[in-house]
Amino acid sequence: MRYVLAVLVEDKPGVLVRVAGLFSRRGYNIESLAVGKTVEPMVSRMTIEVEADEKILEQIIKQLYKLINVLKVSNLTQEPSVDRELVLIKVSADVGNRAEIQQIVETFRAKIVDVALNSIIIEVTGNQEKIEAITMLLSQYTILEVVRTGKIAILRGSKTIK
Amino acid sequence: MKISGAQMVMEALKHENVDTIFGYPGGNVLNLYDMLYDTDIRHILSRHEQGAAHAADGYARATGKPGVVLATSGPGATNLVTGIAAAYMDSVPMVFITGQVAIPLIGTDAFQEVDITGITLPITKHNFLVKDVRELPTIIKQAFYLATTGRCGPVLIDIPKDVQQAVAEFRYPENVSIPGYNPTYNGHPGQISRGARAIARAKKPVIYAGGGVTNSGAYEELLQLAEQCGIPVTTTLMGLSAFPGNHPLALGMLGMHGTYWANMAVSNADMILAVGARFDERVTGDAKRFASKAKIVHIDIDPAEIGKNVQVDVPIVGDVKLVLTELLKKLGPSDTGPWLEKIAKWKEETPLSYSQDMNGEISPQFVIEKIYEKTQGKALIATEVGQHQMWTAQYYKFTRPRSLASSGGLGAMGYGFPASLGMQVGRPDELVFCIAGDGSFLMNSQELAMAVEYNIPVKVAIINNQCLGMVRQLQQFYCKGRYISVDLQQVPDFAKMAEAYGALGLRVEKPADVVPAIEEALAFSGPAVIDFRVMSNTNVFPMVPPNSQINKMIKGEQK
Numbered sequence: 194m195r196y197v198l199a200v201l202v203e204d205k206p207g208v209l210v211r212v213a214g215l216f217s218r219r220g221y222n223i224e225s226l227a228v229g230k231t232v233e234p235m236v237s238r239m240t241i242e243v244e245a246d247e248k249i250l251e252q253i254i255k256q257l258y259k260l261i262n263v264l265k266v267s268n269l270t271q272e273p274s275v276d277r278e279l280v281l282i283k284v285s286a287d288v289g290n291r292a293e294i295q296q297i298v299e300t301f302r303a304k305i306v307d308v309a310l311n312s313i314i315i316e317v318t319g320n321q322e323k324i325e326a327i328t329m330l331l332s333q334y335t336i337l338e339v340v341r342t343g344k345i346a347i348l349r350g351s352k353t354i355k
Numbered sequence: 356m357k358i359s360g361a362q363m364v365m366e367a368l369k370h371e372n373v374d375t376i377f378g379y380p381g382g383n384v385l386n387l388y389d390m391l392y393d394t395d396i397r398h399i400l401s402r403h404e405q406g407a408a409h410a411a412d413g414y415a416r417a418t419g420k421p422g423v424v425l426a427t428s429g430p431g432a433t434n435l436v437t438g439i440a441a442a443y444m445d446s447v448p449m450v451f452i453t454g455q456v457a458i459p460l461i462g463t464d465a466f467q468e469v470d471i472t473g474i475t476l477p478i479t480k481h482n483f484l485v486k487d488v489r490e491l492p493t494i495i496k497q498a499f500y501l502a503t504t505g506r507c508g509p510v511l512i513d514i515p516k517d518v519q520q521a522v523a524e525f526r527y528p529e530n531v532s533i534p535g536y537n538p539t540y541n542g543h544p545g546q547i548s549r550g551a552r553a554i555a556r557a558k559k560p561v562i563y564a565g566g567g568v569t570n571s572g573a574y575e576e577l578l579q580l581a582e583q584c585g586i587p588v589t590t591t592l593m594g595l596s597a598f599p600g601n602h603p604l605a606l607g608m609l610g611m612h613g614t615y616w617a618n619m620a621v622s623n624a625d626m627i628l629a630v631g632a633r634f635d636e637r638v639t640g641d642a643k644r645f646a647s648k649a650k651i652v653h654i655d656i657d658p659a660e661i662g663k664n665v666q667v668d669v670p671i672v673g674d675v676k677l678v679l680t681e682l683l684k685k686l687g688p689s690d691t692g693p694w695l696e697k698i699a700k701w702k703e704e705t706p707l708s709y710s711q712d713m714n715g716e717i718s719p720q721f722v723i724e725k726i727y728e729k730t731q732g733k734a735l736i737a738t739e740v741g742q743h744q745m746w747t748a749q750y751y752k753f754t755r756p757r758s759l760a761s762s763g764g765l766g767a768m769g770y771g772f773p774a775s776l777g778m779q780v781g782r783p784d785e786l787v788f789c790i791a792g793d794g795s796f797l798m799n800s801q802e803l804a805m806a807v808e809y810n811i812p813v814k815v816a817i818i819n820n821q822c823l824g825m826v827r828q829l830q831q832f833y834c835k836g837r838y839i840s841v842d843l844q845q846v847p848d849f850a851k852m853a854e855a856y857g858a859l860g861l862r863v864e865k866p867a868d869v870v871p872a873i874e875e876a877l878a879f880s881g882p883a884v885i886d887f888r889v890m891s892n893t894n895v896f897p898m899v900p901p902n903s904q905i906n907k908m909i910k911g912e913q914k
């Protein structure tokens with residue numbers, strides 16, 4: 194099953210390598226990883242999506258805690274949370290099909306952020322299902338390139354992870 | 356007062372009460388050695404950085420104090436890698452200090468530049484690359500704290516040359532605060548009560564003790580618990596010196612080359628109390644069927660060890676010594692008489708055995724048994740890796756805490772000899788033996804120079820079977836006896852080699868000469884090497900085939 198972890202880490206050089214290295218070394222599967230600063234100075238937050246069973250997940254969390262620079266690991270999978278991913282999709286497009294594509298984009302409340310003679314770039318923000326759905330629809334045209342940020346997630350309500 | 360980074364290192368070492376370090380100099384530690392010149396810290400020069408690392412590891416295992424190693428950048432640092440990994444796998448408290456090229460040169464493939472923090476990421480508890488001299492005191496403080504607390508392990512500090520030279524105000528911090536590091540020492544009272552109930556209810560209990568007992572200094576507590584409740588104790592290789600091997604409740608080692616009765620006891624137990632042990636695959640065989648009739652209570656300071664390999668019924672995270680102390684308060688005597696009798700029967704049925712024809716070739720086990728008898732189980736022993744290591748585990752009954760250093764987790768040949776030197780340096784008044792194989796000894800035999808230079812009077816017993824015995828055994832069993840690259844006829848004359856270094860060298864070829872040679876080495880005041888020419892085709896039994904249940908042992912040679 195797929196789990197989403199929020200990992201608070203000290204913002205120090207090498208921390209990302211330590212975390213990523215742990216996953217590869219122990220054979221855990223990272224589906225996505227997104228990292229950025231938090232409001233707390235010197236603290237970064239990683240959102241890590243992993244594919245694992247419950248037992249492995251428990252190990253992943255414990256092993257993460259063994260890293261000295263890891264401050265907190267929260268499992269958001271079962272918690273009410275908002276998750277988003279941002280994707281940029283470059284699609285081959287010309288006058289012939291641009292309008293059609295535009296329609297798909299609007300339906301998904303995505304955005305066209307660049308238009309060129311033979312291509313357009315679409316920006317989509319949303320959860321996994323939305324991204325998969327639009328990607329699926331766009332695949333009837335030629336998708337030239339896709340860039341994804343990886344999932345980020347935050348708890349609903351006033352509860353925070355600190 | 357402002358001092359240089361190199362001076363800070365020396366000041367910090369003094370604050371940490373480090374009086375001995377092991378190392379090897381080079382260009383990027385020039386400043387460190389220059390400052391070392393002015394201190395009272397004893398520096399022991401190895402002849403290879405790996406030797407320094409293993410020696411400091413042996414020092415740490417024998418004393419409980421952190422082993423400290425100094426090496427230069429590049430090749431100096433990479434030569435440490437096996438030593439660091441060995442310490443990591445066996446949770447040995449160590450601090451490695453390496454030089455690094457100056458910060459502006461980092462990342463330029465400068466002369467003798469390697470990314471040693473990158474290389475050692477998976478084999479250190481933590482490591483630091485010091486980028487600013489002002490951080491140095493805190494980093495060293497943290498390094499020692501991390502190495503010696505919680506689950507111990509090696510920590511590496513990489514110090515660029517310009518950081519060693521830069522000056523700043525020095526104040527050694529009194530306290531450490533590492534927000535992401537808070538080991539749990541006290542076991543959860545509820546879990547301890549549950550554990551106590553499981554122990555009290557057991558009719559067929561077994562204690563399975565590992566290196567964690569040694570690391571937490573819980574020798575007395577373990578002994579008391581075993582005696583108070585009449586529970587037999589089997590140990591891992593790492594735990595051998597954590598429980599007196601000659602005690603009536605001692606079952607010896609379990610697992611792949613464990614005793615028959617220890618493996619039978621574990622496989623038939625209704626309760627296993629795992630203490631500071633990690634259910635390594637050499638211990639469990641097929642982990643799914645390990646101790647399948649038993650409720651498992653697991654005490655460990657590292658939460659990640661709990662449930663990692665084997666499902667546990669009562670986990671207790673905490674320091675072994677503290678948890679055992681609490682358990683003791685809750686436990687009274689229990690009647691395990693019938694169970695102990697049953698184990699005694701297994702032992703009677705299949706004891707450890709070998710034969711020694713006094714007119715024939717020397718049996719390897721015979722040599723180890725004689726060393727045991729001559730030292731009454733009181734020597735400090737370091738082993739190399741291979742058959743001789745397993746025979747040491749089987750035939751040497753360790754009777755004192757911290758009296759064994761063996762590369763259990765990594766299984767690094769070349770570990771034992773330098774480790775024995777470190778043990779002796781740490782405990783100069785003790786008798787120290789290194790039990791080596793002919794293959795392993797050659798991996799770090801250059802440290803004979805260290806032994807002679809510092810007059811470290813270790814007695815090395817080479818169990819010379821003229822082959823890489825353990826691998827030969829595996830090839831016999833699993834490769835249909837198609838022996839390849841295990842023959843070791845081409846080795847130096849070890850006695851002459853020892854003499855060439857300035858140590859005492861002896862060679863023994865007849866069973867009757869085994870004891871006199873041991874006595875001669877013991878009477879000699881300096882380092883001695885005894886080349887015991889033993890039979891070459893002996894196998895280690897019992898033996899659990901890979902991935903099978905540990906009660907399914909091959910007990911001996913098919914006749």
Ligand SMILES: Cc1ncc(C[n+]2csc(CCOP(=O)(O)OP(=O)(O)O)c2C)c(N)n1
Pocket residue numbers: 739740741742743744766767768769791792793794795796818820822823824825826
């Ligand atoms: C550095 C290293 N290389 C290879 C091995 C694999 N290995 C395990 S035991 C062994 C043979 C050891 O031979 P020896 O030291 O003569 O001891 P014996 O088994 O004959 O007692 C080998 C090659 C190892 N453990 N360590």
